[in-house]
Amino acid sequence: MSTPGIHNADIADAFEEMGDLLAIEGENPFRIRAYQRAAQVVRSLPRELAEMADESEYDALPGIGEDLAAKIGELLATGHLGALEKLRRQVPPGVRELLGLPGMGPVRVRALMTGLRVRDRRELKRALASGRLAKLRGFGPVLLSRLQAALAAEPTPPEARRLPLSVAAQYAEPLRRYLGSIPGVTRVEIAGSYRRGRDTVGDLDVLLCAPAGIDPFGPLEHYPDLRELSASGTTKASGVLRNGLQVDLRVVPKESFGAALQYFTGSKDHGIRLRRRARERGLKLSEYGLFRGDRRIAGETEERVYRALRLDFVPPELREDRGEIEAAARHALPVLIEGADLEGDLHVHTDASDGRDSLEKMGAAARARKLSYIAVTDHAKHLGIVHGLDADRLARQGEAIDRMNDERRDFTILKGAEVDILEDGRLALADAVLARLDVVIVAIHSHFGLTEAKQTARVLRALERPHVSILAHPGGRLLGEREPYALDFERVLDAARDRGCFLEVNGQPLRLDLDDIHIKSARDRGVLLAIGSDAHSADQLANVDGGVRQARRGWARREDVVNTRPLGELTGLLRQARSRRAGSAVVRIPPPAALVHARPRVRPSS
Ligand code: DGT
Ligand code: CA
Ligand code: CA
Secondary structure, three states: OOOOOOOHHHHHHHHHHHHHHHHHOOOOHHHHHHHHHHHHHHHOOOOOHHHOOOHHHHHOOOOOOHHHHHHHHHHHHHOOOHHHHHHHHHOOHHHHHHOOOOOOOHHHHHHHHHHHOOOOHHHHHHHHHOOOHHHOOOOOHHHHHHHHHHHHOOOOOHHHOOEEHHHHHHHHHHHHHHHHOOOOOOEEEEOHHHHHOOOEEOEEEEEEEOOOOOOOHHHHOOOOOEEEEEEEOOOEEEEEEOOOOEEEEEEEOHHHHHHHHHHHHOOHHHHHHHHHHHHHOOOEEEOOEEEEOOEEEEOOOHHHHHHHOOOOOOOHHHOOOOOHHHHHHOOOOOOEOOHHHOOEEEEEOOOOOOOOOOHHHHHHHHHHOOOOEEEEEEEEOOOOOOOOEOHHHHHHHHHHHHHHHHHOOOOEEEEEEEEEEOOOOOEOOOHHHHOOOOEEEEEOOOOOOOOHHHHHHHHHHHHHOOOOOEEOOOOOOEOOOEOOOOOOHHHHHHHHHHHOOEEEEEOOOOOOEOOHHHHHHHHHOOOOEEEEOOEOOHHHHHHHHHHHHHHHHOOOEHHHEHHHOOHHHHHHHHHHHHOOOOOOOOOOOOOOHHHHOOOOOOOOOO
16 A cells, blocks of 8 residues: 555656766766656656556556666655665765756766865855866856856745646645545635646645535545645635645635635736726625625626626636736637647657657557647757657658558648757758658757857747748746746747747646747737647647646637647648748738638637
């Protein structure tokens, strides 16, 4: 039996830390790599390991051998990992803390330890001030200035960190299910930034609907994910989950549930504007309801609250006070894209490069998801890219794709590649090779620290190449790990529009890149978006859900996203993109044919 409350994210964290600490200790690279890979595999599993039967099942997972399966077993059974605890005792806490600084992976931390005997922040500060650090290999001027800035700031206490939405969800969804099973509780909603689909959340704001006299907090005392819980009476409680996430819980009666949901969904700015609108109409809006004098005129549902304020229903993703209230008053809110609108996925990897599953398996999984096309976009070979494809291997993959396409009428695999933009803006594959592909993704995977002028020139130069279709993860951030690189986004947008290139909304849970703000600017400028899973295994095709959520936050409609279009229209747009160069006549994007006689789109009831 397993200790309740151990989630895949905890196991992945433990393995990642094992890998880091082994690397600091200068251990065998293969062992380190095994832990890193296992962490990735576990993190992306669609099922909780805790729900699997036994070790033989973990053993069958890719990248998990007997030894790692036993460690998963140990973690699930005891909540601890002996080997990790031993390593933690060996590596001083000050050294481990250095891993949290920008740009500091285990290799650099080890270099600090062995090269300069730096074992904590204080010693690092001294090494930096004395100029000794600048002499160490791998510590360039950009890194030094980032370290300087980070060391000047106080370290963030772990509780003050925001968690990526996908990480929070691993705790939030089981909590939602548990709360829903408590007798007397008729409804559970996780409001706040979580419901608005923000890429990171600060805490969870949970609303329970239950009649007076029910105490839902009693059963919560035994909920294994909760580290602390303090209830004040039977309507309010707050606690801390084992991953450090704070949870605020409130019990609300049925007649106020919609008003409370509206209030606690926020955002704060949206709420302030809404309450002002109520006041202007002689009404009062609070978490208890919308009142005229003492009479509640709305409150049971959010829809009624908005309607009573003479507004169309505002989807939670738009509630950021970015013009949504004005649009709702004018009946001009966009009809936001939905997951079911996607016809295809334009960013998919296979085991030909660094993916886990075969071409056949990725195709079958995409068909099971009711897609009618995917673009297989394995990494092109270049220095530093393991298993990247060269022109020959791409050609052979192309033949395999032709054979598969011949077998089916209802599903098409497009030939593609994900090609690195080199430091100077050249591409890692020759134009003649790219010319044979249907979809060419270009992306930055190195030299993140260039100045804005250089980084922008680099991207613009890449977009000038004749066969480029998509700029992938254009911002370059990794949530919690890497800030976006410096880029003049306006110029990139203009170039993409002139060229007819698409900008990606990458759905990987830690990328979600473009972000919501940039999606909105792209959309407002008429640049088409491509929502891509960037799947490296079949189950990761589900990444598009995060991409769709993000696109909705950026006001994207179905027509703004190129992979909602049927294959014929898509290939037309792809051809158009490749025949243009920046500076030539502006590409006119026709509205999708399907929208001319669109099926009726139902707005949320209002
Ligand atoms: P977070 O937790 O930082 O990711 O962001 P939120 O939006 O979940 O913010 P949070 O947890 O502080 O509060 C949840 C909601 O409650 C917020 O979106 C709106 C409402 N709220 C909280 N504090 C205030 C306030 O001072 N004034 C108003 N009008 N609303 C508030
Ligand atoms: Ca919150
Ligand atoms: Ca809160």
